[in-house]
Amino acid sequence: MKAIGIGIIGCGNVLDAYLPQCERLESRGAARVHVACGRPAQRERALGLGARRFTTNENDVLHAPEVDLVLILTSMPSHARLTREALEAGKHVLVEKPFATTLEEADSLLQLATRKQRHLACAPFTTLSPTFRSIAQIIQSGRIGKPCSARARYGWAGPSWADWFYKPGGGCLFDLAVYCVTSLTGLLGPVHRVMAMTGAAIPRRMIEGRPTAVEAEDNAQVLLDFGDRCFGVVTSGFTMQQYRSPALEIYGTDGVVQMIGDDWDPDGHELWENRVGAWQVFKETAPDWSWTDGLPHTVQRLREDKTPEVNPRHARHVLEILLAAQRSGASGSAIDVISRFDRAPCAPLPGSDPAHLQHDRSRPHPPEH
Template identity: 50%
Template sequence: MPTPVRIGVVGCGSVMQRPYTSQINQLKVRELVETVVACDVRTEHREKLLGPGFGYQRFTTDFEEVVSADDVDVVLVTTSMQEHAMITKAALEAGKHVLVEKPMGTTLEEAAEIVELAKKSPGHLVPAPHVILSPTYQKMWRHIQRGDIGQPYLARAFYGWAGPSWGQWFYRKGGGSMFDLGVYNVVSLTGFLGPAKRVTGLVGTAVPERMVEGEMMKVEADDNAHICIEFANSCYAVVTTGFTIQRYRTPAIEIYGSEGTIQMMGDDWDPDGYELWQNEVGAWKVFDESAPNWPWADGINHLVECIIEGKTPIITPAHAYHVIEIMEAARAAGKDGQRRDINSTFTPATFWESEDEAVAAHLRHDTSSE
């Protein structure tokens, strides 16, 4: 039995209390982790976090007590976006493993500092989102890399909703719909298609005032965006995202190639299978979701596995930095209309070693092509 990985968490809101705690509790049952210390500025969480549903050994309001604790191996950062970089840097400087919710920094300068610290730190850094860990993402990746849709030419990604009525920080400087929502799509597209070359975008604030936590507030961050991305070989993609979308029924991701199309159903953080059109087949292959219970907080499972087995995480700081550069470039383009070169790059994760693709699919003929 391996030595349990000792977890300290900073930021104990709904993201920590529900999706991450669900995964951590399953790891506890397997005796792979211990929950050591929880930190939150809201002291009303203390009793709950020390209780049986969470089982932390102690509670603090000072994150420095978490990152400096000798009995903590992993720091889970699930605060508001604006605090991510500060806490992540402190944890890396203390030599801890870190999982930080998206984005790892709200400026390119913060992200660059974190990448450099991660190179020097003995701890792993796993930045969210964790969409590339989903079995559906990995199956689609293999289809694309095998050439099942030919050469990718165009892509479209989509994620949005009406926006939260809690947490004013979503709408403050450093927040916004790109960092909260569009980031999932940008990670997925760059994972599928590789590093971006150039970016432009239409990014703005459609709703200048919102009712949040019972009071009207001025919105300082973007809530409405089209991010236009140029990849290699004249492949273009657009991400549509915003706190401006009431409902939708479109696929999360669509990639159009010279010989076919592949599309992810559901959302990329909550996939519901995928569909594949190949000209040589002449019908849609519909693949039902193979992992309907896949959790979008799966990064904590991946990080714990890597620590215990001595492996390197496939989610990398370089990829997260590249994604932040894309979103920052889109935001700048929204102000002056200028296209921007993307200077960073990364090595996309590969999934050739994963399960065989011989899974059941049913055919749906597209009468519009007849």
């Protein structure tokens, strides 16, 4: 199988997380990073992280004949435009979240990807983690009975290096809650209705030493109606200094399952079954799994001429939920969610060592050959 040619647009902080994946792909002959595009000040950083060629012109990536897959790691408001231009250039696209900030943009991109017969892989990739799949299998097998309620949370004190996080097109819903909503809908299916409370709890922020007015929500509580009287709540914000309790929990009629750690950085799971009458703790079996796993997954599927498992219609549904939360937060009313997506059954990922055989989290499991 040929190596997939990769071009990167965006050489900011997120690039640090993706380049190790690129290095592993290159070492296996699966992919090759040909060119990276960023601001002039990012040249040395991008080249030092492994890009072969650097440019400040997006078109040098979009129209490079050796590039099969464009990796978009720019600020959120630019994602839709760059995704459109890459698809129009005939490239497959992996784009960080959210892939669009309006439903009109999202629908247009899905139609364009179909028309161009290109794959569109949209972050976040929480549904690819082995821990997510283990929890999904527990739910699907009925071990906790009928799911009745759910809770998910992701937040921190907030970025201090760029003001676009706090401007229209940014905010904690698009940047943080998107993970929680992706995971909950991946486990429980589409949402039918949304109600939310949102606001700017900290109206001014210090960004690179300058005071900046906050124009997007930095604090949100989102209530989700999954139908059949199953409800969930997402807590998110640039207002959380730390937390220690599980970041995702599903409560059923016969038990409870909860993820240890964040859904983008899981550390195992815990299970209560009424028939057992005790908490069961399951150690993380893929300690080296990364939230950037969508890249090696997409590369492998492209090499196999298969569709990536991450469904862009799922990402579109999540976007509709986040936009509904914004509208609900402003109006105080519940908002119906119209779209649906097909939720594929989660199959176990092969190759993980049993938990008792893993002792060094710095090494891949199983070891790469």
